[in-house]
Amino acid sequence: MAAGVGTVAVLAALTGCTDGPAEPAATATRSAPSASATTEQPTAVPRPETTDSPSNGPAAGAGFGGPRVRPDVMLATVRLLAGRIGPREATSGAFARAADEVQRQLQAYGYEVTRQRFAVPAGSSWGVPVGAGTSVNVVASPPGLDPTRPHRIVGAHLDTVPQAPGAEDNASGVAVLLETARLAARPTGPGPALPTTFIAFGAEEPRGEGDALHHFGSTAHVRRLSAAQLSAVSGMVSLDRVGVGTSVPVCTGGLSPLRVRDDLLAIAGREAIAATGCTDNTASDHWSYEKAGVVAARIGGTSYPEYHSAADRVGVPVRAQLRRVAELAWAWVRR
Numbered sequence: 001m002a003a004g005v006g007t008v009a010v011l012a013a014l015t016g017c018t019d020g021p022a023e024p025a026a027t028a029t030r031s032a033p034s035a036s037a038t039t040e041q042p043t044a045v046p047r048p049e050t051t052d053s054p055s056n057g058p059a060a061g062a063g064f065g066g067p068r069v070r071p072d073v074m075l076a077t078v079r080l081l082a083g084r085i086g087p088r089e090a091t092s093g094a095f096a097r098a099a100d101e102v103q104r105q106l107q108a109y110g111y112e113v114t115r116q117r118f119a120v121p122a123g124s125s126w127g128v129p130v131g132a133g134t135s136v137n138v139v140a141s142p143p144g145l146d147p148t149r150p151h152r153i154v155g156a157h158l159d160t161v162p163q164a165p166g167a168e169d170n171a172s173g174v175a176v177l178l179e180t181a182r183l184a185a186r187p188t189g190p191g192p193a194l195p196t197t198f199i200a201f202g203a204e205e206p207r208g209e210g211d212a213l214h215h216f217g218s219t220a221h222v223r224r225l226s227a228a229q230l231s232a233v234s235g236m237v238s239l240d241r242v243g244v245g246t247s248v249p250v251c252t253g254g255l256s257p258l259r260v261r262d263d264l265l266a267i268a269g270r271e272a273i274a275a276t277g278c279t280d281n282t283a284s285d286h287w288s289y290e291k292a293g294v295v296a297a298r299i300g301g302t303s304y305p306e307y308h309s310a311a312d313r314v315g316v317p318v319r320a321q322l323r324r325v326a327e328l329a330w331a332w333v334r335r
Helices: 005-013 071-085 093-108 167-185 216-223 227-232 259-270 286-291 319-334
Strands: 112-120 123-125 128-130 133-141 151-157 196-201 233-239 248-251 275-278 296-299
Touching: 071 093, 071 167, 071 319, 093 112, 093 133, 093 167, 093 196, 112 216, 133 216, 151 167, 151 216, 151 319, 167 196, 167 233, 167 319, 196 216, 216 286, 227 233, 233 259, 233 286, 233 319, 248 259, 248 319, 259 275, 259 296, 259 319, 286 296, 296 319
Parallel strands: 151 196, 151 233, 233 296, 248 275
Antiparallel strands: 112 133, 123 128, 133 196, 248 296
16 A cells, blocks of 8 residues: 555644635626536646745634644645545545545544445546546544534545646645544534534546536435435535635535535635635535535635646645635634
């Protein structure tokens, strides 16, 4: 195995902390986007931030009065997934190794972890042929969770397109998910307002054009929820491409009520975290939940030149942005 229990122990032992005005949220729209909107096109923009220079946000690693987030550990997760393991196409052995690492870490935090297997078809993933196969969701719930009672879901996709090591897309999101799960499992101050399930999704990346060939893992999870379980999900957040930029995108796909999006933007405003809102983003796992009637939002999605390429390597996500997003995600879980 490329990385074993020793790696997880190293990640858990690392510690560290580091740190413009918020732009107005986009006007809400409720019309459903077309299926062609389910993939994102990269925009060649300059690297928005390459150092850990201070921002006008809260004190570095302050955790909003609670335990500190650990940017060094999040960066170590990025190095593990994008550096040591590399491209993680959803049916590959590399993806399986990554799922093993994520499962071990979540179990170490005390979660009850299950694997949810599902089939994915053959197709073309961002221009690269991929075969049919099986992928998995790694689902971590707090001990004793009753899924028919109110709870939340935080998710991040673990897979990549075949040609990309996926440091930003989406080792960055998985790194923030694991850090938020750690804080939720062992709070030194106020804990989660509601029980929270953390999911590392398989097969988020497209295997062809259109909505039916995208978001396989989150679609499988939604379809296996009973009506009572689905109605008990009080909010869902997808962490997807969260490590670049100086402002945090917070979006819905246009079907969901805006409660989760607006809660996140309100938290960002109170804590002086620059954030922007939109209602036309269907390109992440939140969309599967929106279509099923769950109030959901996506954090992340800043354009960057290395998108879906072999250049999406360690060094693309930056410490300051990972810290901002982890602080925001943890504050939402706590509220």
